[in-house]
Amino acid sequence: MHNLYVPHLMTIEDITVETPDVKTFQLVFKDEKMRDSFEFKTGQFGEYSAFGHGESTFCIASADTRKGYIQCTFRKVGKVTEALSRLEIGDTIGFRGPYGNTFPVDQWKGKNLIFVAGGIALPPLRSVIWTVLDQREDFGDITIVYGARSVADLVYKEELKHWEERKDVKMVTTVDPGGETPEWKGKVGFVPTVLEETNPSSENTIAIVCGPPIMIKFSLQSLEKLGFTEDQVISTLENRMKCGLGKCGRCNVGNIYVCKDGPVFTAAEIAAMPNDF
Amino acid sequence: MESLRSKAKELLQSGDVTTIIGYAAGTKKGKTKPYFAYTPEECEKLIFTPACVNNLVIYLTRKFDFMKKGKVAIVAKGCDIKTINVLIQENQFKREDILILGVTCDGVVDKEVVYDGNTLSDDEKSIKCITCDVNTPTDFDHLFGEGVESNALEPMTGGIYDEVDRVRGLSQSEKWNYWMEHFDRCIKCYACKKVCPLCYCDVCITEKNRPQWIETSAHSRGNYAWNIKRAMDLSGRCTFCGECDRSCPAEIPLNVINQEMSKLNYEAFEGYRAGYQTEEIPPFVSFKEDDKEDFIR
Amino acid sequence: MTLKLLKEDGLKKLVEAMNAADTRVVGPKKNEAGMVIYDEVSQVSQLDLDEIIGRYSPKDAFFPQHETVMRYKLDGTNVHVEPEKPTIKETVLLGVRPCDAAAVISLNSVFTWDYIDNLFTERKKKVTIISVACNNADESCFCTSVGYAPDGTEGSDILLKKTKEGGYLAEVVTEEGEALVARYSDIFLEGNEATEIEPIAEVADLGVSIDKIKAWLDDPKNFEHKVWDDLAAKCVGCGGCTFVCPTCHCFDLVDEPYGDQGKRVKNWDGCQFDHFTLHASGHNPREHQSQRWRNRFSCKFKIYPDRFEKKGCVGCGRCIRVCPVNVDITEAMTEISEMSV
Numbered sequence: 001m002h003n004l005y006v007p008h009l010m011t012i013e014d015i016t017v018e019t020p021d022v023k024t025f026q027l028v029f030k031d032e033k034m035r036d037s038f039e040f041k042t043g044q045f046g047e048y049s050a051f052g053h054g055e056s057t058f059c060i061a062s063a064d065t066r067k068g069y070i071q072c073t074f075r076k077v078g079k080v081t082e083a084l085s086r087l088e089i090g091d092t093i094g095f096r097g098p099y100g101n102t103f104p105v106d107q108w109k110g111k112n113l114i115f116v117a118g119g120i121a122l123p124p125l126r127s128v129i130w131t132v133l134d135q136r137e138d139f140g141d142i143t144i145v146y147g148a149r150s151v152a153d154l155v156y157k158e159e160l161k162h163w164e165e166r167k168d169v170k171m172v173t174t175v176d177p178g179g180e181t182p183e184w185k186g187k188v189g190f191v192p193t194v195l196e197e198t199n200p201s202s203e204n205t206i207a208i209v210c211g212p213p214i215m216i217k218f219s220l221q222s223l224e225k226l227g228f229t230e231d232q233v234i235s236t237l238e239n240r241m242k243c244g245l246g247k248c249g250r251c252n253v254g255n256i257y258v259c260k261d262g263p264v265f266t267a268a269e270i271a272a273m274p275n276d277f
Numbered sequence: 278m279e280s281l282r283s284k285a286k287e288l289l290q291s292g293d294v295t296t297i298i299g300y301a302a303g304t305k306k307g308k309t310k311p312y313f314a315y316t317p318e319e320c321e322k323l324i325f326t327p328a329c330v331n332n333l334v335i336y337l338t339r340k341f342d343f344m345k346k347g348k349v350a351i352v353a354k355g356c357d358i359k360t361i362n363v364l365i366q367e368n369q370f371k372r373e374d375i376l377i378l379g380v381t382c383d384g385v386v387d388k389e390v391v392y393d394g395n396t397l398s399d400d401e402k403s404i405k406c407i408t409c410d411v412n413t414p415t416d417f418d419h420l421f422g423e424g425v426e427s428n429a430l431e432p433m434t435g436g437i438y439d440e441v442d443r444v445r446g447l448s449q450s451e452k453w454n455y456w457m458e459h460f461d462r463c464i465k466c467y468a469c470k471k472v473c474p475l476c477y478c479d480v481c482i483t484e485k486n487r488p489q490w491i492e493t494s495a496h497s498r499g500n501y502a503w504n505i506k507r508a509m510d511l512s513g514r515c516t517f518c519g520e521c522d523r524s525c526p527a528e529i530p531l532n533v534i535n536q537e538m539s540k541l542n543y544e545a546f547e548g549y550r551a552g553y554q555t556e557e558i559p560p561f562v563s564f565k566e567d568d569k570e571d572f573i574r
Numbered sequence: 575m576t577l578k579l580l581k582e583d584g585l586k587k588l589v590e591a592m593n594a595a596d597t598r599v600v601g602p603k604k605n606e607a608g609m610v611i612y613d614e615v616s617q618v619s620q621l622d623l624d625e626i627i628g629r630y631s632p633k634d635a636f637f638p639q640h641e642t643v644m645r646y647k648l649d650g651t652n653v654h655v656e657p658e659k660p661t662i663k664e665t666v667l668l669g670v671r672p673c674d675a676a677a678v679i680s681l682n683s684v685f686t687w688d689y690i691d692n693l694f695t696e697r698k699k700k701v702t703i704i705s706v707a708c709n710n711a712d713e714s715c716f717c718t719s720v721g722y723a724p725d726g727t728e729g730s731d732i733l734l735k736k737t738k739e740g741g742y743l744a745e746v747v748t749e750e751g752e753a754l755v756a757r758y759s760d761i762f763l764e765g766n767e768a769t770e771i772e773p774i775a776e777v778a779d780l781g782v783s784i785d786k787i788k789a790w791l792d793d794p795k796n797f798e799h800k801v802w803d804d805l806a807a808k809c810v811g812c813g814g815c816t817f818v819c820p821t822c823h824c825f826d827l828v829d830e831p832y833g834d835q836g837k838r839v840k841n842w843d844g845c846q847f848d849h850f851t852l853h854a855s856g857h858n859p860r861e862h863q864s865q866r867w868r869n870r871f872s873c874k875f876k877i878y879p880d881r882f883e884k885k886g887c888v889g890c891g892r893c894i895r896v897c898p899v900n901v902d903i904t905e906a907m908t909e910i911s912e913m914s915v
Contacts, residue, residue, distance in 0.1 A: 003657040004691055005643040005827060005840065011651075049838075051646045051653050052831035054486075078854030079486045092653040213857075239859070240851050242827050245689040248843070249824035250851065253859075254797070254872070255880040260688065274797040276869070277859045303900040305713045310900035311808040331899060335810060462607060464630075464639060467847070468812035472898050484849050493828060494640045494841050524898035526629060526814050528607035 004245065007049045007094025008034055013069060015089055018155040022120060023085055024061065024073040027095065040064055040098035042105060042128040043236060043264040047244045048072060049094025050083035057241045059263070060098060061123040063130030070095075073123035073155060099244040100263050103128045103208070103234065112140035114200045116219050118191045118211030119148045122155050124236045124263075125210050129163075136168055143170040143200050147191040150179030172198050192218035195226075202227035209235045209267075220267055233267035239277055253277045278325055281352065281378060281421045286317035288350050294376055295347030298336050300329040307391035311336065313343070325352060325421070328392035330385045330403065332518040334360040334474040338369060350376035350418075354385070355411025359516035359552025360474045362416070366555055367514075367562075369477065379417025381425045384409070388523055404532060405519040407436030432550060433540045437517075440530070441537050456501075456534075462527040463500035465493060469521035469531060470507060475514050482506065504529070512538040513561045516552035545572060575727075577765030578744040578755055580734065585742060586618040587761045592666055593617075595757075600635055601669035602628045615668070626712050627671050627890060631820030633681060635667055636697045639842050643693065643827070647835040658837075660693075662700050666754070670705040673717045673888040675729035677820030678703065683882035684823045693840070702754050705730040706742070711775035714891030716904055719780040722888055738770040777889075780904055782911035784875065784885075790914035791876040797868075801913070805906050806867035808899045809846070815893035815901075816844030816870070821878070821886055824850075845869050871906055 014026035029035040042064045047055040056078070062071035076085040087093065105128065113132060117125045132139055144163060148154045154173065163171040174187035174194040187194050191211065200207075207228055209219050216235060223233055239251040239258040251258040254274040265273075285297045301312035301322040309328045313336075314320045334357050336343050343349050353361065358377060365372055384399075384406035386392050399407065410432075412425035429435070444455060467483070470476040483491045483503065491506060492499035515535045522532040542549050546560040546569075560568075580588065592599050593616050601621045603613040610625040612632040642658045678698075685694035708715075708724035717724060727733045731751035734742040743765055746755050755762045790796055816822045826843040830836050843850065846866050852858045860866045878886025887903070894902050 003643060003693065004689055005693075005838065006655060006657040009653060009655060049829075051648060051655075052829050052836055054829045055827060081854065082487070088651075090651045092651060094653070094655070238853075240853050242825070246687050247684055247689070247691055247823065248826070249845065249873070250843075252869075252873075252877065255877040257881070272794070274794060276797075276865070304902040304905050305894065305900070308900055313807055336808075340810075458606065462605070464817055465841075466813045466817045466844075468810075468814045468898060471810040471812035489828075492830060493826065494830065494839055496640055520898065524812065524814070526818060526896050528609050 005096070005243070007047070007055075007096045009092055010095045012087060012089050012091050012093065018073065018157070019153050021076045021085075022073060022155055023076075024071055024123075024156075025084075025093070026062075026069055026071050027093065028069050029095075030092070035068060038067075038070075040070070041102035042131040043103040043124070044098035044100045045244070045259075045263060046070075046072070046095050046097030046099065047241070048074075048080075048084065049096075050080050050087070051092070051094060053083035054080045055094070055096070055242070056080040056084065057238070057244060059124040059127060059236070061127050063127055063134055065131050065134040073120075073126075075120045096244060099259055101261065103131075103236075103264050105131060108132075108206050109138045110140065110204075112142070112201070112203075112205040114143040114145065114205060114207045116145045116191060116195055116207060116209045116211070116223075118146070118215040119153060120155065121210040121212065121215075122146055125208060126156060126159070128208065133169070140204065141170070142168065143172070143198065145172045145174070145191060145195050145198055147174035147176065147187075147189075147194060148179070149176050151175055151181045151184055153179070170198075190218070191215055192222040195219060196222045200226065202229075202232065205232065207233045209233060223267075230268035230271055231266055235265060235267060235270060236263045237265055237270070237277060238263060278323070278421075281325060281380070282320050282323050284378065284419055284421075285314060285320040285323055285350065288376065289314070289317050289320065293348065294350040296343055296349045297323070297352075297378075298333050298343065298349060299323045299352035299378070300325060300331070300333070303328075307386070307393060323352070325380050326392060327383070327385050327397050327402075329354070330523065332357050332360060332472075332474055332520045334364065334518075335472060335520075337361070337364065337375060338474050338477040339479070340477055344370055344374060348374060348376065350378055352378045352380060353414070353417070354380055354382045355414040356405065356409065356516065356518050358414050358416055359411065360518055362552045362555045363475060363514055363516060363559070366558055372555070376419075377414075377417045379414040379420045381413045381420070381422035382406075382409075383412060383425045403519055403523070404437050405517050408432075408434075408438065432548070433543050437532050437536045438540065440533050441540055444533060444537070457497060459529045460500040460504050461497055463495060463504060463529060464527055465495040465499065465503065466526060468524040468526065472520040472524045473511075474518070474520075475511060475516075476507070504531075504534070508534045508538055511535055513542040513546070513549065513559045514551050515539055545569060576746040576752070576755070577767060578746060578762040579737075579765040579769065580742040580744060580762065582740040584761050584763075585621075588758060589615060589618045589621070589668070591758055591761060592668075596663070598663045598665040600632065600665060600667050612667070612670075621669055623669050623706055624710075626708070626710055626715070627674075627892065629892070629896070630818055631677065631890070631892065632667050632670055632674050633677070633820050635665060635701055636678070636694050637681065637685070637823065637825075637842075641693065641840050642837045643840050645835070645837045649834075660696075662697050665697075665701045666704060667701055668704045670703055670730070671708060671890065672705050672724060672726040672728070672730065672733065673715075673722055673890040674820050675703050675705040676722050676726060676885070677888045677890070678729045680821045680878060680882065680884040680886060680888070681823055683884045687882065702731045702750050703729060704732045704734060704751075704754075707733060707735045707771075708775040708777075709736060709772045711777045712891070714894040715775075715777050715889065716780055716891060717889035718777045719782055719904070719907070720784060720885060720887050720889040722885075724775045724777055735774070736772040738772060743769050743771055780908060782904075782907045783914075786911045786914035787875050787907060788879060790910050791872055801906075801909060802864040802868040805871075805909070806864040806901070809863050809867055809901050810899055811846050811848055811863050811866065812898065813844035813846045814896045814898070816846055817842060818892040818896050820888060820890060820892075821874070845873070867901075871903070874903075875907075
């Protein structure tokens with residue numbers, strides 16, 4: 001009898017400390033067969049268990065083109081994330097997934113892409129950025145606009161540097177006014193402002209946005225100014241979840257279940273949602 | 278009732294208060310419901326009958342926004358006014374923030390009784406009414422209704438206290454079995470804490486999970502922890518409005534455990550009874566150098 | 575649909591025979607607190623079929639209030655996990671009301687939506703539902719207003735109707751019902767349409783239109799309508815309604831550690847609780863009771879039909895009876911139905 005709520009066991013293979021309260025785990029399934037056969041599509045999420053404390057929902061932050069392991073990035077903010085952040089390399093966590101819908105990457109082939117993210121919201125986009133970069137020839141121009149409150153709050157610092165160095169990616173990093181350090185060489189300004197300064201063309205372009213609600217709101221306004229229609233803009237939502245598979249009734253926004261109809265939604269779909277998230 | 282309605286209209290018209298919290302006829306036979314009037318016309322629906330069981334003081338607590346809208350007038354029976362006194366002692370609001378529309382009361386209906394307009398017999402009354410000594414309230418801004426004399430015996434005797442005394446007389450293991458059998462039926466719906474005007478913590482201990490002090494599951498351990506914990510939190514504060522007992526879908530005798538605590542406080546702290554005075558601070562949140570210590574063994 | 579007959583002592587024989595066959599018989603029974611709930615019955619005298627409806631719904635036969643989903647043990651850096659395998663006995667729900675039987679259809683659609691919840695389906699597979707038509711109803715019943723009836727057969731395997739002779743006419747609705755009848759063929763005798771039954775209860779129609787209610791809920795501008803504040807103003811958020819409701823399915827998954835081992839449990843939860851949708855960041859999409867109340871009403875009359883193509887409310891009236899402050903779902907239905915053009 002397959003029990004939906006029993007997690008698979010995974011070992012923490014590597015830990016990266018992104019910021020004082022954000023960590024990235026690299027995880028491998030304990031079960032060899034799972035390790036080889038596990039598949040997911042970018043945009044999907046999982047329920048990660050800290051045994052004895054509970055489960056928490058994070059997107060799968062690694063690309064779906066990479067096999068054999070998955071990564072997740074989380075901020076220490078509650079009971080489960082606190083317990084997870086105390087774990088070390090070699091420890092065991094649980095994983096249930098992959099759940100949710102995916103970024104329609106195939107529909108973007110041949111188009112230009114602009115990724116807009118803020119703070120801890122880069123992880124879901126990182127998955128799709130790497131998926132896209134692993135198939136770079138299939139896409140047009142790629143721009144990434146990413147910002148955080150301060151230099152210390154930037155996640156994936158090594159990867160940001162890598163993306164800056166790449167000739168086939170336009171990387172724009174910014175920190176909020178007041179968050180810069182004397183050595184900071186990137187931009188200073190809120191993400192929506194910097195986005196407008198970057199002035200991407202809306203012609204044949206898809207914008208993928210992720211961030212705290214306020215940043216999404218202003219970024220959508222900026223994108224509208226730049227000529228993007230609601231169907232050209234895609235985002236990923238989060239809501240309080242428990243089961244992750246449409247039964248516990250917790251994550252619904254009106255009649256939309258974020259865990260089943262999402263977490264990936266177009267801006268048009270988000271605009272049609274009731275104010276319930 | 279007509280004088281209650283006119284006073285309520287007058288208060289709204291003059292702008293003295295922004296909200297009247299009272300009772301109106303309910304949707305089912307014999308039932309009444311909490312009712313909020315904001316205009317003089319809405320005051321027409323105000324009633325007061327023996328079916329007015331609810332303790333409306335809950336709407337004055339921080340759990341609701343009524344106090345934020347301005348001065349509030351509340352229709353309150355003697356038992357409800359006791360709850361108001363405890364909330365004032367605990368700095369939840371000031372006496373000047375509310376207007377008490379006191380009503381005299383000769384008892385309200387018991388749980389399954391359907392009020393049909395006739396005078397209530399003792400059997401039809403809520404058990405709290407049997408020992409009531411505040412039938413005619415003493416603290417109010419306006420009083421409505423004919424004077425009613427109290428039939429209460431000495432404090433802490435009769436009514437629910439018969440059962441309290443009976444349970445006291447049980448052996449230790451019999452007491453344990455009595456309570457575990459009742460608590461086993463708990464479904465952790467938390468209706469008891471939600472209807473209680475004195476359970477007003479912004480974040481309930483059951484909602485704290487670092488660590489999880491009270492387990493959320495409805496098993497023996499979790500139920501025992503929750504019910505005992507709430508009784509302890511109410512000790513010396515509970516005014517016996519009986520709402521928790523009335524609202525419990527699992528029929529747990531919450532009046533018995535909470536009144537056991539009231540009786541203990543009465544015996545340990547020289548006749549202290551919650552809600553009868555606003556000057557004295559409840560025993561469990563105060564310390565006097567000459568406090569009795571003989572119960573510490 | 576075949577018709578069978580239980581004679582005057584038929585029900586007694588059936589309960590005895592099922593118990594003897596080690597089948598768990600669950601029916602309306604008065605507990606030690608004097609309230610009628612669905613519980614195990616070993617003799618027909620324990621069955622209380624006069625009570626209009628039990629306090630709780632029979633949903634915990636498939637969806638227990640509290641169940642363990644797995645156990646774990648920490649072992650250094652490793653963890654051992656053991657999925658829970660509950661032993662589920664063959665069960666007959668005997669004496670269920672038609673509204674409760676209909677609710678099982680709705681509940682089933684949630685637990686089999688895309689992902690199959692085996693903890694639910696394994697239990698449901700082993701349950702046969704024998705419902706009893708209502709001869710009495712009270713003011714809180716409103717099954718006829720939501721498209722059901724006090725002698726409806728939706729969700730039942732067998733529907734019993736009390737006869738004037740004191741037995742029951744049995745309408746065998748499903749294959750599972752046929753199988754049960756075949757197993758107890760000496761107790762289920764040939765039925766006759768002409769047998770006189772006790773009058774079926776009259777359940778007053780509220781005069782509302784479920785379609786109009788849904789249309790009103792479908793209109794996005796009604797999401798922030800003032801009516802939600804009015805309807806929920808006195809609601810204290812006690813969650814009593816969600817726990818007694820036969821179609822409410824929300825649950826919580828939580829770990830209960832005990833030293834270095836423990837279990838993960840699945841408990842009933844309710845959207846009326848103030849921390850139900852609270853994010854760890856502190857953001858709460860539904861921080862006011864009116865928003866939570868709107869969610870429950872919408873779930874019953876819009877979300878269930880939209881997502882699961884099933885009815886979310888069966889008109890059992892339990893929420894009305896249990897509410898300490900007289901929040902009445904039928905009041906809301908009437909008001910909204912009238913506002914809907």
